[in-house]
Structures are given as structure tokens and as C-alpha cells.
Amino acid sequence: MTKRTNYYNDLLVNYSKRELVSNEQAIKLLKDAETYLSLRNDTLPEITLEYSLEQVEQENKHWWPTHCEALRQGRGDILAGEYVNNLVYFCADGPFYGRTAATNREVNRWAILAQPSVTIAWPIIMFKGEVIYSEWNCFDDETNEVIAKGNETLLRRGHRGSCYLKCEQISFHRDVSASEELLYWIRR
Template identity: 55%
Template structure:
């Protein structure tokens, strides 16, 4: 039988369950997220001797906790900044291209999963070169009820390339569209 693993043992923060990240580290990760977005290049860099797959995987591991914290804080501006302008996004609502088509839909999803009284967790995250696979769930802080869950694969070419492909399966149990008061909490 395979040994169970702690998916966060090599990462700067553990987002596998609520309450594991200090306020000081949260602030540092948001600042780091802002810095990483500035490294995105206009042209998707090639994988090769100047930018090997192993370096890209290392950068994706560095980036991952910043992504989690940006989502927990409802920082849609940072989440959008993680995407390339020519993003391909495949999910059960259809396929979206670029940064505009999915914007309205994702705004509602972010509002529901970052709402006050709910904590998003990522119990599983795996990396292989430019591929980042994860499973997530949102827990009601009061009842511990799962309000939404899903799995995602990002194809992210490290800090220089950012996310150019996102595939997602998600299930919402309580709400599908966020009420206006939650949507207003998302910074865009």
C-alpha cells in the first residue's frame, strides 16, 4: 500500500485545512503574489535549457501558497493577474477564451468560496513541471458543511509564463450564483 503524503511538506504554507497560516504569513503571501504577477512575460517562454521544466515546477511550488491566500482573501485582481491574456479555461459551464469571457462567472464562484464564514481548503495539490493539479473544498466555519468542492488542473509555465490553461470540475451544494452583497466583497 502506498504511503500517504503531506502535500505541503515542501511548501511555505499549508492550506490543507483551516487555521494553519498565521496572519503575518498571509500578508507576506499577498505581497509575494503581487510581485510574482509582475514577472509574467508578454510571450509564453519556451521550456528548454534556459528555462527547464524543473525550474518551472520549483516556481509553481513557490507560487501555490500565494494563489491559495489570494483566493481566501477574495483578491480577484490577483487571481486574474495569474492568468495569461490568452487563457483557455475548460469547465462544465463551457469553454472560455481570454480574460473576459469567464470573468462574470468566476466572479460569482469567487464570491461564494471566499464569503465570510466559509474557508476554502486544498487538501491535495500535486506538481509535475508546468502542471498543477489540486482538489479543493469550501467548509462552512459554523457547521463544517461542505458548500462547494472541485478539482482543477492549471498549466502554468512558472512565474515567467503564468497560467495559460485551466480545467475545472466544480460542484456547489448551497448556492450557484452569489448574492450582490457577496459579489461586492471581491476585489477586482
């Protein structure tokens, strides 16, 4: 029998299911996210002996929980800031080129996935250098139904480079478009 993997063994916080993150942790992670955004360069840094793939992978592992918390909290400002200006975003209704085009499309998704009484969880997360792969489910907290699920692959060059390529597959099972109320909440 194949050994099962806990993908969160090496990470600071576990986002594999609901209710594993304390309020104190969430506040700290959002502050960390803002710090990581401040480290981003306007140009993608080169991989060198001084800025190795191993360092990039470690930075991506530190970043991952901040990304999860930003999405759970509906922090569109942080989520948009995680992308470089010339982001390439491939998805079923894409492609989108540039941070503005991508975030203009994603704001609807963020609003649906972060709406009140819904929790997103990432049971699978894998890292290899600058590659990050995840699978996620979004649950209605009252009915336990899965309202959406998907997977994404990100190329993120650590804190200095941020995310420069995103490939995503999403299946919505409810709420395909966000209401104006949810859009207002995510854009705040």
C-alpha cells in the first residue's frame, strides 16, 4: 500500500481542512503577507548561487500559508499584490496577460470562494523550486456541500519575484458569478 502524505509537515500552518488556523495565526499571516509584498522586485530576479532554487522554494513554503489566509479573508489587495505586473494567467476563460487583466477576472472568483459561511481548504500542496501545485475544495459551512473545487500551478520566484505564471482549473458547483454585494466585500 502506498504511504499517504501529509503535505503540511514542513509548513508553518495547516490549511488542509477547516478550522485549523487560530485567529492569532491568521492575523500574523496577513502581516507576513504584507511584508512579503514589500520585498517584490519590479523585475524577475535571476536564479544564482546567491539566490538559489532552494531559497526560492523555502520562501514559497513560507509564503503559502499567507496566500491561503489572504484568500480565506477575502483580501483582494494582498492577492493582487502577489502577482508580477506581467503575469501570465492561463485558465478556461483566459488567457489573461498582466496583473490588471488577471485580477479583473479573478475578483469574481475570489468573492465567491471567500464569501461568508464558506471555507476554502487545500488538502494537496507541493513545491519544487519555483513550482507550486495545489488542489483545493471550497465548502459551504452550513451544508458541507462543495461549492467549487480546482487545482492550480504557480511559478513563483520567491519573495523577490512573486508569481509570474498561474495555470488554473476551477469547477463551480454553485454561485458561478459573484453578486454585487460579494464583489463590494472583496474589493474593499
